[in-house]
Amino acid sequence: MTQPxxxxxxxxxxxxxxxxxxxxxxxxxxxxxxxxxxxxxTVKAGVPVLPVxxxxxxxxxxxxxxxxxxxxxxxxxxxxxxAAKFNTVDSFDTHAKxxxxxxxxxxxAGDNGHISIISTGWDPGLFSMMRLLAGAVLPHGQDYTFWGxxxxxxxxxxxxxxxxxxxxxxxxxxxxxxIEQVRAGKNPKLTTRQKHxxxxxxxxxxxxDLAKIEEAIKTMPNYFADYDTTVHFISEEExxxxxxxxxxxxxxxxxxxxxSGYQHIIEFSLKLANNPEFTASVLVAYARAAYRLSQEGQxxxxxxxxxxxxxxxxxxxxxxxxxxx
Amino acid sequence: MTQPxxxxxxxxxxxxxxxxxxxxxxxxxxxxxxxxxxxxxTVKAGVPVLPVxxxxxxxxxxxxxxxxxxxxxxxxxxxxxxAAKFNTVDSFDTHAKxxxxxxxxxxxAGDNGHISIISTGWDPGLFSMMRLLAGAVLPHGQDYTFWGxxxxxxxxxxxxxxxxxxxxxxxxxxxxxxIEQVRAGKNPKLTTRQKHxxxxxxxxxxxxDLAKIEEAIKTMPNYFADYDTTVHFISEEExxxxxxxxxxxxxxxxxxxxxSGYQHIIEFSLKLANNPEFTASVLVAYARAAYRLSQEGQxxxxxxxxxxxxxxxxxxxxxxxxxxx
Numbered sequence: 001m002t003q004p005x006x007x008x009x010x011x012x013x014x015x016x017x018x019x020x021x022x023x024x025x026x027x028x029x030x031x032x033x034x035x036x037x038x039x040x041x042t043v044k045a046g047v048p049v050l051p052v053x054x055x056x057x058x059x060x061x062x063x064x065x066x067x068x069x070x071x072x073x074x075x076x077x078x079x080x081x082x083a084a085k086f087n088t089v090d091s092f093d094t095h096a097k098x099x100x101x102x103x104x105x106x107x108x109a110g111d112n113g114h115i116s117i118i119s120t121g122w123d124p125g126l127f128s129m130m131r132l133l134a135g136a137v138l139p140h141g142q143d144y145t146f147w148g149x150x151x152x153x154x155x156x157x158x159x160x161x162x163x164x165x166x167x168x169x170x171x172x173x174x175x176x177x178x179i180e181q182v183r184a185g186k187n188p189k190l191t192t193r194q195k196h197x198x199x200x201x202x203x204x205x206x207x208x209d210l211a212k213i214e215e216a217i218k219t220m221p222n223y224f225a226d227y228d229t230t231v232h233f234i235s236e237e238e239x240x241x242x243x244x245x246x247x248x249x250x251x252x253x254x255x256x257x258x259x260s261g262y263q264h265i266i267e268f269s270l271k272l273a274n275n276p277e278f279t280a281s282v283l284v285a286y287a288r289a290a291y292r293l294s295q296e297g298q299x300x301x302x303x304x305x306x307x308x309x310x311x312x313x314x315x316x317x318x319x320x321x322x323x324x325x
Numbered sequence: 326m327t328q329p330x331x332x333x334x335x336x337x338x339x340x341x342x343x344x345x346x347x348x349x350x351x352x353x354x355x356x357x358x359x360x361x362x363x364x365x366x367t368v369k370a371g372v373p374v375l376p377v378x379x380x381x382x383x384x385x386x387x388x389x390x391x392x393x394x395x396x397x398x399x400x401x402x403x404x405x406x407x408a409a410k411f412n413t414v415d416s417f418d419t420h421a422k423x424x425x426x427x428x429x430x431x432x433x434a435g436d437n438g439h440i441s442i443i444s445t446g447w448d449p450g451l452f453s454m455m456r457l458l459a460g461a462v463l464p465h466g467q468d469y470t471f472w473g474x475x476x477x478x479x480x481x482x483x484x485x486x487x488x489x490x491x492x493x494x495x496x497x498x499x500x501x502x503x504i505e506q507v508r509a510g511k512n513p514k515l516t517t518r519q520k521h522x523x524x525x526x527x528x529x530x531x532x533x534d535l536a537k538i539e540e541a542i543k544t545m546p547n548y549f550a551d552y553d554t555t556v557h558f559i560s561e562e563e564x565x566x567x568x569x570x571x572x573x574x575x576x577x578x579x580x581x582x583x584x585s586g587y588q589h590i591i592e593f594s595l596k597l598a599n600n601p602e603f604t605a606s607v608l609v610a611y612a613r614a615a616y617r618l619s620q621e622g623q624x625x626x627x628x629x630x631x632x633x634x635x636x637x638x639x640x641x642x643x644x645x646x647x648x649x650x
Contacts, residue, residue, distance in 0.1 A: 021584035025464045099647050119650055126458070128650045129634055133451070135649070136610040136637035137603075139350045185596075258606055259346035262599035267592070271510075274587035278462075281583055285461040305645050309454055310630040312461035320630050322424050324456045325449045 004030040005291045007284075008062040008086070010052065010078060012036050012043055014246070015091065016068035018280025020045060026284055028314045032062050052078075059085055063294070064287040066090075068280075076101065083109040083116045083301075087290045089283050091121040098124070106301035115294045116301045120286045121279045122270055123147070127252045129304050130268040134254035138264060141256020144182045146174035146195060150248025150275060158223045159200055162216045164208030166236070169243040171199045174251065182253045185263050198229040203239045248275035285312040329355035330616045332609075333387040333411070335377065335403060337361050337368055339571070340416065341393035343605025345370060351609055353639045357387050377403075384410055388619070389612040391415075393605075401426065408434040408441045408626075412615045414608050416446040423449070431626035440619045441626045445611045446604040447595055448472070452577045454629050455593040459579035463589060466581020469507045471499035471520060475573025475600060483548045484525055487541045489533030491561070494568040496524045499576065507578045510588050523554040528564045573600035610637040 005028060009016045012034050023031045033048045040049040055065070065082050067090035069075055075092045082088050083105050092101050098119055109116040119125065123145070131143055152172050159168035178195050181188045188194075200217055204210055214231045217224055234242075249270040257263050272278045286304070289311035293302065310320055330353060334341045337359050348356045358373045365374040380390070390407050392415035394400055400417045407413050408430050417426050423444055434441040444450065448470070456468055477497050484493035503520050506513045513519075525542055529535055539556045542549055559567075574595040582588050597603045611629070614636035618627065635645055 018583070024584045095650075098650055099643065102646055124650045126462075129458075131649045132634045132638055132645060133454075136613075136634075136639075137451075137606050139639075183596075258343070258599065258602040259349045260599070260602060262597075262602055264598060264603050265596040267594045267596075269592045271508075271590040271592075272587075273589060274583065274585070277583035277585060277587050278589050281462050288461075303646060303650055305635040305642070305650070306633050308631050308633050309457045309461075313457055314461075314464075317630070318424065320457060321427055321628060324460070325420075325423055325444055325453045325628055325630070 002028075004028055005288060006030055006032045006061060006063045007287055008032055008055070008058060008065045009034045009068055010036075010055070010065055010082060011068040011074060012038075012045060012049070013068065013070075014276035015280055015283075016066075017045075018274075018277040019066050019068060019284060020047075021277060022281045022284040025281075026288075026314070029284065029287065033058060055082070056085065062086060064089060064290045066283050066287055068283075071097075076104075079105055079116070079118070080108040083114055084112045085114075087114045087294045088116045089120055089286045089290050090116075090118055091125070091279060091283060092119045093121065093124055095124070102301050102303065110300040113299050115290045115298055117286045117290050117293075117303065117307065118301055119303055121282050122272075123250065125279075125282055125304055126270070127250065127268070130252040130266075131254070132305055134252070134256075134266040134268075138254055138256030138258070138266065140258075141254050141264075142187055144190075144253040144255070145250065146179060147250040148172040148174050148196065148248065150250070150272070151246055152198075155198065155200075155223055158220060159202060159217055162213055164205050164213050165202055166205050167203040167239055169201050169239070171201075173197050173199055179251060182255060183265065183267065185255055185265055187255055192226045193228060196227060198224055198227045200229065200231045201239060201243050202231060202233050203236050204233055245273070246275045248272050248278075288312060288314065327353075329353055330613060331355055331357045331386060331388045332612055333357055333380070333383060333390045334359045334393055335361075335380070335390055335407060336393040336399060337363075337370060337374070338393065338395075339601035340605055340608075341391075342370075343599075343602040344391050344393060344609060345372075346602060347606045347609040350606075351613075351639070354609065354612065358383060380407070381410065387411060389414060389615045391608050391612055393608075396422075401429075404430055404441070404443070405433040408439055409437045410439075412439045412619045413441045414445055414611045414615050415441075415443055416450070416604060416608060417444045418446065418449055420449070427626050427628065435625040438624050440615045440623060442611045442615050442628065442632065443626055444628055446607050447597075448575065450604075450607055450629055451595070452575065452593070455577040455591075456579070457630055459577070459581075459591040459593075463579055463581030463583070463591065465583075466579050466589075467512055469515075469578040469580070470575065471504060472575040473497040473499050473521065473573065475575070475597070476571055480523065480525075480548055483545060484527060484542055487538055489530050489538050490527055491530050492528040492564055494526050494564070496526075498522050498524055504576060507580060508590065508592065510580055510590055512580055517551045518553060521552060523549055523552045525554065525556045526564060526568050527556060527558050528561050529558055570598070571600045573597050573603075613637060613639065 065086040155170035390411040480495035
């Protein structure tokens with residue numbers, strides 16, 4: 001029996017906890033420690049919890065560090081810091097900054113002899129892979145991506161900042177009719193409003209002006225003004241009972257024609273009961289790939305586009321060919 | 326402008342013609358010649374048509390040879406013959422023989438410094454990739470593959486061998502109710518009969534005993550006995566008008582749970598108006614990958630599991646990260 005791949009987690013929020021949970025299903029890996037910026041005494045995990053500053057001592061005890069912080073505030077600093085000392089996998093998802101983040105991680109990981117797989121998860125991640133694959137097979141065609149039904153953290157936060165709002169969850173929901181048009185090969189031109197609707201569940205402060213809150217949501221630029229938005233005011237009890245899950249998902253289509261004009265439709269979809277646990281499972285599969293790439297002597301930054309699928313599976317090449325090809 | 330990748334086609338049936346058609350959509354490639362076992366004078370293509378035996382003279386003029394013969398009779402011989410002289414891509418799909426074929430091609434291609442990507446297309450091929458990817462992300466779960474609606478060549482041939490049958494087409498059709506159960510996360514146990522039905526369109530010889538033909542089809546072991554089969558007798562005119570297209574497609578699902586028990590469903594589907602043209606488009610994308618792997622100095626046999634997705638696209642790594650990640 002070969003040694004398990006030794007894993008560390010940096011950041012113990014929903015994603016970090018998801019990684020710990022995913023470890024149970026991947027017996028070729030072993031979670032060694034969790035690193036946090038909080039007071040470690042306040043964080044309970046199934047393995048030692050240490051301050052981020054203690055990571056240095058684990059350079060020979062951890063094969064791959066999974067960076068589970070957010071893109072907005074954590075990864076641009078933590079990414080290079082950890083890539084200097086460890087192989088890393090992250091879910092950096094600030095789209096506009098990916099090229100710059102890749103270059104930075106590529107330099108630091110490369111200079112230090114490590115592998116850093118960036119921007120894994122499902123979008124960026126699995127959805128990106130489908131867009132690449134489908135576009136390579138059908139060079140003449142059109143891509144469509146729909147998200148949801150799922151909770152958007154950013155939109156929920158935006159509602160919570162409105163005066164008189166105590167708590168809120170916002171669901172992004174794809175328009176079924178638009179999906180059906182794409183699936184039927186009609187290649188529709190769809191506006192923002194025609195692709196998704198937004199549904200908000202809001203707990204108001206006692207005595208708050210509900211009409212005013214609803215108006216503030218529906219007219220909020222960037223977040224809601226371009227969408228058909230529904231607002232439901234509900235009790236704190238109902239909110240606690242029905243809106244704590246973190247479902248998400250979505251659809252990637254490519255509708256294209258081959259040279260004689262025949263139409264072909266490629267569809268990929270995810271229906272996820274728990275977004276962070278699923279995302280964590282993708283990170284864990286890429287941790288296996290990072291370890292193998294590193295064992296081969298490869299270095300630098302990689303994305304899901306650069307990693308052969310075989311590296312994600314614990315099975316050997318011969319097993320994969322026999323069982324899955 | 327870099328030189329285009331120089332492509333050869335071996336075997337000019339539906340798949341070979343599909344490759345020629347796909348070349349129009351891939352300006353970074355150029356079709357150099359078609360090689361056939363028929364009398365080249367009887368084959369009309371847009372490039373020189375030559376006997377298979379003339380391929381030797383093209384060793385320095387073709388970068389990748391696309392082997393477009395069938396698995397049953399052509400590829401086991403042609404594969405190694407061409408892998409000794411060229412980089413190759415094929416669609417070998419006799420599932421039980423893939424491990425043996427891989428080993429043979431790996432040895433011949435490796436010994437001669439070539440790359441051979443075997444078993445591309447959509448199943449094996451894209452569907453296999455989805456099974457690997459989904460299984461790596463959701464280690465605890467269940468796979469479902471449905472095929473169709475599409476023409477099965479083998480089943481159509483079987484019907485044509487029945488006495489009194491002049492022509493026939495058989496469509497494999499997935500059972501919609503079974504798909505809906507899987508999509509809804511019910512993890513059904515499905516028998517062969519519950520997954521697909523078979524629909525046959527038959528042109529009978531004048532005076533043939535239709536009841537006897539129908540009985541012979543429906544009770545045919547391996548091919549039809551385990552399925553609910555419908556037989557329609559139609560005129561030669563209707564057959565010519567309505568049953569010449571070659572549609573196909575199918576669905577790959579993985580329904581699995583992450584460690585806390587949350588259920589997730591990954592679905593991939595294809596709806597193809599023309600099976601050989603689509604399959605050819607997959608081969609062409611893998612021809613690009615074969616060329617690049619070869620340029621890097623890699624040798625031996627590869628499958629879709631071994632090739633990073635980036636190698637399939639004409640775009641650069643930076644373009645892919647900016648546009649598709």
